[in-house]
Amino acid sequence: MESLPIHITINSELYTKNPESSDLGKKIVRTSIEMINDLGFESFTFKKLGVAIESNESSIYRYFESKHALLVYLINWYWSWIEYKLVFATTNITSAKDKLNTAITLFTQEVKEDNSFTFINEVLLNKIIISESAKAYHTKDVDEENKKGFYETYKRVVQRVSDIVLEINPKFEFPHMLISTVIEGAHHQRYFSQHLPALTDVEEGKNNVVRFYTDLVQKTIV
Amino acid sequence: MESLPIHITINSELYTKNPESSDLGKKIVRTSIEMINDLGFESFTFKKLGVAIESNESSIYRYFESKHALLVYLINWYWSWIEYKLVFATTNITSAKDKLNTAITLFTQEVKEDNSFTFINEVLLNKIIISESAKAYHTKDVDEENKKGFYETYKRVVQRVSDIVLEINPKFEFPHMLISTVIEGAHHQRYFSQHLPALTDVEEGKNNVVRFYTDLVQKTIV
DNA sequence: AATATATGAAAGTATTACTATTAAACCGAA
DNA sequence: TTCGGTTTAATAGTAATACTTTCATATATT
Numbered sequence: 446m447e448s449l450p451i452h453i454t455i456n457s458e459l460y461t462k463n464p465e466s467s468d469l470g471k472k473i474v475r476t477s478i479e480m481i482n483d484l485g486f487e488s489f490t491f492k493k494l495g496v497a498i499e500s501n502e503s504s505i506y507r508y509f510e511s512k513h514a515l516l517v518y519l520i521n522w523y524w525s526w527i528e529y530k531l532v533f534a535t536t537n538i539t540s541a542k543d544k545l546n547t548a549i550t551l552f553t554q555e556v557k558e559d560n561s562f563t564f565i566n567e568v569l570l571n572k573i574i575i576s577e578s579a580k581a582y583h584t585k586d587v588d589e590e591n592k593k594g595f596y597e598t599y600k601r602v603v604q605r606v607s608d609i610v611l612e613i614n615p616k617f618e619f620p621h622m623l624i625s626t627v628i629e630g631a632h633h634q635r636y637f638s639q640h641l642p643a644l645t646d647v648e649e650g651k652n653n654v655v656r657f658y659t660d661l662v663q664k665t666i667v
Numbered sequence: 668m669e670s671l672p673i674h675i676t677i678n679s680e681l682y683t684k685n686p687e688s689s690d691l692g693k694k695i696v697r698t699s700i701e702m703i704n705d706l707g708f709e710s711f712t713f714k715k716l717g718v719a720i721e722s723n724e725s726s727i728y729r730y731f732e733s734k735h736a737l738l739v740y741l742i743n744w745y746w747s748w749i750e751y752k753l754v755f756a757t758t759n760i761t762s763a764k765d766k767l768n769t770a771i772t773l774f775t776q777e778v779k780e781d782n783s784f785t786f787i788n789e790v791l792l793n794k795i796i797i798s799e800s801a802k803a804y805h806t807k808d809v810d811e812e813n814k815k816g817f818y819e820t821y822k823r824v825v826q827r828v829s830d831i832v833l834e835i836n837p838k839f840e841f842p843h844m845l846i847s848t849v850i851e852g853a854h855h856q857r858y859f860s861q862h863l864p865a866l867t868d869v870e871e872g873k874n875n876v877v878r879f880y881t882d883l884v885q886k887t888i889v
Numbered sequence: 890a891a892t893a894t895a896t897g898a899a900a901g902t903a904t905t906a907c908t909a910t911t912a913a914a915c916c917g918a919a
Numbered sequence: 920t921t922c923g924g925t926t927t928a929a930t931a932g933t934a935a936t937a938c939t940t941t942c943a944t945a946t947a948t949t
Contacts (some may be wrong), residue, residue: 640834646843
C-alpha cells in the first residue's frame with residue numbers, strides 16, 4: 446500500500462497531555478512500544494521507561510495517568526490506523542464481496558512493514574495487539590471505560606465490516622459476532638503459532654491464517 | 668447431564684501441596700473462585716483470601732506458589748472437567764457429525780448449573796475462564812510453562828475435537844484453528860455481550876452463540 | 890527581562906507479592 | 920498418653936510497583 450503522510454488523531458480522553466505535542470511525548474510512545482514487546486506488559490514499568498528514555502518517571506505521568514492508559518492509547522492508535530487502511534483499501538471497490546475479502550485479509554495477515562509515516566512502529570504495535578490487547582478490556586473498569594469511549598475505534602472497525610457483510614447478505618443474523626470472531630481469532634492463531642502450536646495449524650509461508658478465515662467467512666455468510 | 672461422583676485429577680506440577688488433600692486446601696480453591704469473580708484477578712490477593720477464609724497468607728503459599736499458579740490450576744481443572752463432559756456426552760454416538768455438534772454446544776453454551784459433585788462451583792469457574800484465562804498464557808513465561816505441561820488439558824480437548832472434524836472431512840486443512848477459534852470466540856462473545864455489546868449479536872434467550880458457531884463449523888468443514 | 894510552561898530530581902506512600910522464622914495446634918502410632 | 924511429625928498461624932521483613940508530591944531548573948514565549 447502507498448505510504449501517505451496522514452495523521453492519526455486520538456481521542457483526547459485517552460491521554461493527559463497529547464504525546465504528539467512534544468518530542469518527549471513521541472519518545473515515550475515510541476520507546477514504550479519497544480519495551481512492552483521486549484519485557485511484556487507486566488514487567489514493563491514507567492520507571493524502566495524513564496531510564497530508557499533518560500527522562501523521569503514523573504514526566505511520563507504527565508502524559509499518561511497509568512500504564513493501563515498508555516496501553517489503551519496504543520490500542521486506539523492501532524485501530525485508527527487499521528480503519529484508515531480499511532477505508533483506503535476498499536474505496537472504489539464496487540463489489541461487496543471484494544471489499545469483504547480485502548477487510549479479512551487486512552485483519553488476518555501478518556503486519557510486516559513499518560510504513561513509518563509516523564513515530565510508531567506498526568510491526569511491533571501489531572505484536573502488542575496480539576499479545577497484550579485482551580488485558581486492556583479484561584479489567585473491572587471496562588464498563589466505565591467503554592462509556593468514556595475507550596473502545597470506540599475498535600467498535601467502529603467492526604461496524605464498518607459488519608455493514609459490508611450485510612450488503613452481501615442482508616439476512617445474515619450475526620455480522621458482529623462473525624467479524625469480532627475473525628479479528629480476535631486471527632490474533633489468537635498468531636499467538637498460538639509462536640507459543641502453543643498444538644492449538645493451531647499455522648505453517649510458515651503458507652498464509653494459512655488468511656486462507657482459513659477468508660474461506661470461513663465466505664462459507665458462513667451464505 | 669447426569670451427575671456422577673467422578674473425581675478430577677490435576678497434574679501435580681500445578682500445585683505445591685494438593686489442595687484436595689485438606690479442608691484448608693479446598694477452602695482456598697472454593698473461596699478463590701468466588702473472590703476472583705468478585706474482584707477480578709488483578710485485585711485478588713492471597714492476603715485478602717487469607718482474611719476471607721480466616722487463615723494466613725503464608726498457609727496459602729504452601730498450596731500454590733503464586734496467584735498465577737492458582738489461576739493455572741483453576742484453568743486445568745476447568746478443561747479436565749470439560750474433557751470429562753465431552754467424553755461422557757459423545758460416547759455411544761456413532762455419527763461424527765452428531766459428536767461434533769455435541770462438542771460445539773458444550774464449548775459455546777452458557778454454564779448454568781453447578782453439578783457440585785466437587786468443591787468447585789462450575790458456573791463461577793466458567794466466568795473466570797471467560798474473563799481471566801487469557802491472562803494465564805499471555806505472559807513472558809508461556810513457553811517454559813507450556814514445556815512443563817501447564818496447558819496440556821486444553822490442548823487435549825482441542826485435539827479430541829479436531830479428530831472428530833477429521834473423521835467428517837479427512838481433507839480439512841485447519842481443524843485445530845477451527846476448534847480453538849470456536850472456543851476462544853465463544854468466550855469472547857459471552858464477555859462482549861456483558862461489556863462491549865457493539866462487538867456481538869448476543870440476545871437474551873435466543874441461544875445465538877451456540878447457533879452461530881454450530882452453523883459456522885458445519886459450513887466451514889465442508 | 891519577565892513570565893509561563895515543560896521537564897527533572899528526589900523523596901514519600903500504600904500496596905503487592907512474596908520469604909523466613911518461630912510457635913502453636915493437631916494427629917497418628919508406639 | 921506421650922512422642923514425633925506434620926500442618927497451620929502469627930509475625931516480621933524485603934524488594935518492587937504504581938503511583939503522588941514538591942520544588943528546582945531549563946526552555947520557550949511575549
